[in-house]
Amino acid sequence: MFFLSRSDTISNKPFNICCRKSSLSAYDSGDPVITGDGQVNFTVVLKDGYTISSVTASGGYKNVKDTGVANTYRVTKVTGAVTITVTTEKNETTQTVLIGDTNLDGIISIKDVTAIQRHCAEFELLTGAAEAAADTDGDGSITIADATCIQLYLAEFSEGYGSCGQTVGVTV
Ligand SMILES: [Ca+2]
Numbered sequence: 430m431f432f433l434s435r436s437d438t439i440s441n442k443p444f445n446i447c448c449r450k451s452s453l454s455a456y457d458s459g460d461p462v463i464t465g466d467g468q469v470n471f472t473v474v475l476k477d478g479y480t481i482s483s484v485t486a487s488g489g490y491k492n493v494k495d496t497g498v499a500n501t502y503r504v505t506k507v508t509g510a511v512t513i514t515v516t517t518e519k520n521e522t523t524q525t526v527l528i529g530d531t532n533l534d535g536i537i538s539i540k541d542v543t544a545i546q547r548h549c550a551e552f553e554l555l556t557g558a559a560e561a562a563a564d565t566d567g568d569g570s571i572t573i574a575d576a577t578c579i580q581l582y583l584a585e586f587s588e589g590y591g592s593c594g595q596t597v598g599v600t601v
């Protein structure tokens with residue numbers, strides 16, 4: 430899976446460079462820029478939530494360097510085909526979630542019931558922390574039963590309201 434490639438001639442030597450995705454959908458890139466005698470700069474454009482963990486190269490070159498400019502690297506003394514491999518990692522953070530607060534406004538209200546109904550009707554899907562907050566009965570899926578739990582919680586029933594009102598740490 431190649432995401433950028435270029436062939437050119439530098440100092441009368443055949444040259445080409447290509448970069449390979451190692452983590453699909455994590456990043457993209459523009460064209461590499463040939464700046465001088467066998468030297469190529471390229472910038473990795475990361476998708477939101479990802480950082481670069483390493484950039485390595487193989488083939489006909491001497492060095493791969495960090496240029497000091499964010500996510501921009503330089504391959505020097507290129508003499509032939511070079512394959513660059515960029516590995517990325519997803520940034521993960523832990524967020525505290527109030528079970529039942531599906532619209533994430535900090536309180537449990539009838540609006541949270543509506544959010545689950547809209548999710549079930551596929552009008553507006555709940556994702557991330559909201560998805561975690563919506564599974565009030567803890568069965569692993571979001572159904573109308575989760576909306577019922579919130580209604581019972583709001584009506585102050587002594588049971589049947591699942592985990593509504595509890596807080597949990599969720600990795601998003
Ligand atoms: Ca809410």
Ligand SMILES: [Ca+2]
Nearest residue numbers: 564568570575
């Ligand atoms: Ca559920």
